[in-house]
Amino acid sequence: MSTISNQDLILELKTMxxxxxxxxxxxxxxxxxGFLIFIVGIFEGAAAVITGIVILGAGILFLALWASRKKDLKNFAGERITAPVLREFMELESFDPNAFTDREELKTLSFLPGHNTEHGSDLIRGIYKGNRLELCDLTLQTITSTGKTVIVVTNFQGQLLSYGLGRTVEGCVEITKKTAGKPDGILKRMRNWGTSVSSGRTFENLETENEAFNRMFDVRAENPHTAFLIxxxxxxxxxxxxxxxxxxxxxxxxxxxxxxIRSEEDRFEIGGTIENASDVETVRQAIRADFMAAASLLDVLRENEFLFTQETQNRSIGK
Amino acid sequence: MSDTILIILAVLGGIAGVVLIGGLIWAVSVSNRFSRKSVKIEEALSGIEAALTKRYDTLSKMVEVARSYCQHELDTMNSVVRLRKGMDVKALADSAGRISEVENSVQVLAEAYPELRSNTVFDELQKGIRETEEHLQAARRLYNANVSSYNQMLSVFPSSLIGNFRGLTEKEFFTAEGFRTGDVEISL
Structure with a gap:
């Protein structure tokens, strides 16, 4: 990809x-x-109705063009602003502002809250500190329709990050934050039963010796030994x-x-109007902050050298 | 006997029946939970045994490699660790402590012999020992977590009623690192 000066970048962004x-x-x-003329046409005659419909059609066409231009602008900003900033931190393989984690992969992640609709954006893929990283914005919702009412409940909004361990973990270990309204006691056991029926995987609820940790998290694992190893x-x-x-x-x-990561916000968005070099730098800083918000959390965990190794030295855990 | 009294007796009988059946279901449920927890403790103990076996094997190999570098020192130390089958948790933990001493001795020898430290096989075995230690710690903590859960259930009312009725006693915690449970020995 050719490099572009700040001046040319701003010019192109402003045009777009x-x-x-x-x-x-x-x-x-x-x-x-179009709507106004259509309404007037109902009382005045067919010609006005047809004119109204034509103008309405044109309005819809312009709406579609606006959506297309918006997508173009997002792609351009992603390619020219977001991707170069991400390369400061990682070996970026791809950045797609309009994609998110594969739906089939999401289905296998039983630690995510229940949902029937998912959407996301800003899929980042690459190598971060030696291991493969994937990060995207993600929103999980349950949409139910009762007659004329549609109820939308957002169960998760934030970022989904996946990172290579450089090891293979036997079974699955889920550590989820305890929240009000989350299943507890017998309901927790029923949830495990539900997972067992839907995915064929058997989970066991665990308590550790750390009371503060137990108050903060629910832990369930297919193999308890692996859980305690981690x-x-x-x-x-x-x-x-x-x-x-x-x-x-x-x-x-x-x-x-x-x-x-339950950040309750979309990240990596190019917000506001870009008028000058200062605006571009502000956007770059915001993207740096967005990436580091997720990466710094990962860095805290990466200090565990037993768990995280370079992916070229793949070994197994829990066997 | 009037109809009113009969109705009252029937209602009371019904309530007593429901309470009795409910109590019976609860007692069976608690009793089963004790059994399940007990099985989990046994499973966790076998996890410790597996981890100890792995550690023993790795340590034995380390001693063999070290022998070719410092036979004399190993002969002088002449330390023997013996274990027998069917040891209880406490005895197992005590023996495990002794095997840790053996491990430390080998590490001290390695410090005195740079050529032993630079031996690639020995280096790999040292890494292996660290990994088996992680496994042993995990197995020990899983065992203790299960024992803790079991003992809490046994000491907390009303589940303690069922525990006492069945004559159950508190399980012992694993308080130190362990070692192989078979009839094995390592001679230095």
Missing amino acids: QRKQNVMLALAVLGLFF LTPQFMERLMEVNEREATDFCFTGDRLYMA
């Missing part, structure tokens, strides 16, 4: 933003006046430290660590 704004203005005008006294402290910085759920499975 202008085109996007024009499309939005035309879409709003088309929809408003949850050393020092590592439990680190997990609590991460969780105090930002509410996070963890899952160790196969050769990956998954972290569901």
